[in-house]
Amino acid sequence: MSTFLIRRFLWLIPVLFVVATITFFLMHAAPGGPWDRDTTARQVDAKTQKLLSEYYGLDKPILMQFTSYVFGGKNSKGQFVCGAVCGNLGISYRMKGLTIQHYLFAPPEDKPFWYSKFGYSLRLGVYALLFAIVVGIPAGIIAALKQNTWIDYLSLFIVTIGISVPNFVIALLLILIFASGLGWVSIVPNSWDQVDVWILPAVVLGFGTMARTARMTRASMLEVVRQDYVRTARSKGLAERVVVIRHMIKNALIPVVTILGPALAGLVTGSFIIESIFGFPGMGRAYVTAIGQRDYSMIMGTTLVYALLVALANLSVDIMYGFLDPRIRLTD
Amino acid sequence: MADLLNVQGLETQFRTREGIVHAVNGVSFSLKEGETLGIVGESGCGKSVTVMSMLRLIPMPPGKVTAGTAMYQGKDLLKMSNEEMRQVRGAQIAMIFQDPMTSFNPVLTIGRQVAEPLETHMGMSRKQAYARVAEMLSLVGIPNAKERLNDYPHQFSGGMRQRVMIAMALTCNPQILIADEPTTALDVTIQAQIVDLVKRLRDELGMAIIWITHDLGIVAGLAERVNVMYAGYVIETAQVKPLYANPQHPYTIGLLGSLPRVDQRERRRLISIEGLPPVLYQKPTLCPFAPRCVYKVERCMQENPPLMQVGPDHFAACWVDTATGRMRA
Ligand SMILES: Nc1ncnc2c1ncn2[C@@H]1O[C@H](COP(=O)(O)OP(=O)(O)O)[C@@H](O)[C@H]1O
Numbered sequence A: 001m002s003t004f005l006i007r008r009f010l011w012l013i014p015v016l017f018v019v020a021t022i023t024f025f026l027m028h029a030a031p032g033g034p035w036d037r038d039t040t041a042r043q044v045d046a047k048t049q050k051l052l053s054e055y056y057g058l059d060k061p062i063l064m065q066f067t068s069y070v071f072g073g074k075n076s077k078g079q080f081v082c083g084a085v086c087g088n089l090g091i092s093y094r095m096k097g098l099t100i101q102h103y104l105f106a107p108p109e110d111k112p113f114w115y116s117k118f119g120y121s122l123r124l125g126v127y128a129l130l131f132a133i134v135v136g137i138p139a140g141i142i143a144a145l146k147q148n149t150w151i152d153y154l155s156l157f158i159v160t161i162g163i164s165v166p167n168f169v170i171a172l173l174l175i176l177i178f179a180s181g182l183g184w185v186s187i188v189p190n191s192w193d194q195v196d197v198w199i200l201p202a203v204v205l206g207f208g209t210m211a212r213t214a215r216m217t218r219a220s221m222l223e224v225v226r227q228d229y230v231r232t233a234r235s236k237g238l239a240e241r242v243v244v245i246r247h248m249i250k251n252a253l254i255p256v257v258t259i260l261g262p263a264l265a266g267l268v269t270g271s272f273i274i275e276s277i278f279g280f281p282g283m284g285r286a287y288v289t290a291i292g293q294r295d296y297s298m299i300m301g302t303t304l305v306y307a308l309l310v311a312l313a314n315l316s317v318d319i320m321y322g323f324l325d326p327r328i329r330l331t332d
Numbered sequence B: 001m002a003d004l005l006n007v008q009g010l011e012t013q014f015r016t017r018e019g020i021v022h023a024v025n026g027v028s029f030s031l032k033e034g035e036t037l038g039i040v041g042e043s044g045c046g047k048s049v050t051v052m053s054m055l056r057l058i059p060m061p062p063g064k065v066t067a068g069t070a071m072y073q074g075k076d077l078l079k080m081s082n083e084e085m086r087q088v089r090g091a092q093i094a095m096i097f098q099d100p101m102t103s104f105n106p107v108l109t110i111g112r113q114v115a116e117p118l119e120t121h122m123g124m125s126r127k128q129a130y131a132r133v134a135e136m137l138s139l140v141g142i143p144n145a146k147e148r149l150n151d152y153p154h155q156f157s158g159g160m161r162q163r164v165m166i167a168m169a170l171t172c173n174p175q176i177l178i179a180d181e182p183t184t185a186l187d188v189t190i191q192a193q194i195v196d197l198v199k200r201l202r203d204e205l206g207m208a209i210i211w212i213t214h215d216l217g218i219v220a221g222l223a224e225r226v227n228v229m230y231a232g233y234v235i236e237t238a239q240v241k242p243l244y245a246n247p248q249h250p251y252t253i254g255l256l257g258s259l260p261r262v263d264q265r266e267r268r269r270l271i272s273i274e275g276l277p278p279v280l281y282q283k284p285t286l287c288p289f290a291p292r293c294v295y296k297v298e299r300c301m302q303e304n305p306p307l308m309q310v311g312p313d314h315f316a317a318c319w320v321d322t323a324t325g326r327m328r329a
């Protein structure tokens, strides 16, 4: 088990390196740069651009920029600054003097950590995931136990919507119904400390995952229902409730756990759109904004944080899998 | 001795896309206390469905028991409430299954699974139950039983798993043990061990047994009475000795012909029956075995023969007296 963990942690290094490489060169290959303004705005003059480029090291060869971002290099004053390997994600091109790690992880003054951009996104992601699991798994179980009844068909209908309709469309629909139409929730909150304003973003973000979880749980339950060991359990005279809870559900959930890894990645990518639609003060919106502004270090830093997050999520799924299924031994 | 179990006219059907499968067609038999009954027939002849219908373990839908009674201790198993049925299952009539690999829940420990009948029917605590489980596992020959309670099914070999299955079925001292091809998935030496184990336990505990198999060889040494099944019908039934010495139905003759015998001096060629048992989508108007039968006459194609007495306590469903070639009725 511990060798398994060590190995998996060591694997994070090449994964993150590859992510960093691809992102870095793609980002620089994309047209435009951090000093471009849209044509109606006041332009940055050539001299200032040159000074800025020197300050940020943009005048150096691209490979050198890459190594100094990842491993470290000399800054404009000639001092050595350690790079991303030391957790130093660079200085923002837009927010003067602000490091990316500070921008993402530091909460506003006298607020706890979860008021940081990262904290906000993490909370939203956790709520979305909770919604997906707490609704999706029971829905799948009930649909399977009531196979081919109206309950099953209703859940199939919702699942189909959740899987096939993009989340920004669902977002707009739900806003239309619950905010504009019924007026139950506000979508222009005065403060994100209100509880009700979290509901729509979390539900929309978790909707696709909820649908996939429900579908997977249903299929997996239907598979389990036919298993010999369920018949054995009945032949022992166990109550139906015990047969379902003790003998079916745990077995049915094993394959469901495997989709949680990809689901987390889905929550991350979903958050870019959802946070932008709801004006949510999180990392996803910061990321989208940074891309538009070609804020190179912000793009790099945020990507690396996301990559680490998804990798860790997949790792915990694998560990969880080992706990659920005794046939799987976590070795090499 | 009085009948412990009496099944009359049992009929079970499955609704499938291809039509209604008549899996069991009016099966009757009885079982006395402590008696061992063998049910024999090729795969697909309705052996499993017969016994699972009695315990109401067939999936419904698509399955349905359409007729019959199964009287056990003055009550009809087919009509009792679900709650009463549950109190019979595992406590009074227990079952072991063919595949010891898939018949255990892979994510629960052996101790947990074997303890379940005790907790359910005897109201034992987990701790009491585990102590009894350890005893039972030693009884069926699991070495170091106590240490193995927390092991999972995949940590046991096939033969050991089948032993555990037997222990699990017998924890509550049932009156009837139904064994549905418990040795089919095992290799031959292990088969013999399991059969010996069941014989020993029968002598110690005195339960009646219904032993399903497609191997007449196993039944010969184990059962007192044999039902031969074909296409959902019992086509021959007799005590073991007369059945083996003097089989009457061509199907039984064929099954015995495909069995190697040690008591035969000259080496006889093993005969096998050509073809496969049918799946019946209608009640047959001919003898369901006729298409494969070497003795068939015209009558066989016109009318399905009922069970007819052919000897003392010996019944067969065949128009032809296979010994003389004469018609029976
Ligand atoms: N769940 C089911 N759905 C449809 N047909 C079934 C089902 N279970 C059994 N049958 C049919 O019932 C017949 C008898 O099966 P079974 O009792 O399992 O045979 P065996 O004698 O090998 O135990 C077979 O023709 C089989 O196709």
Ligand SMILES: [Mg+2]
Pocket (backbone or CB within 6 Å): B044, B047, B048, B049, B180, B181
């Ligand atoms: Mg069978």
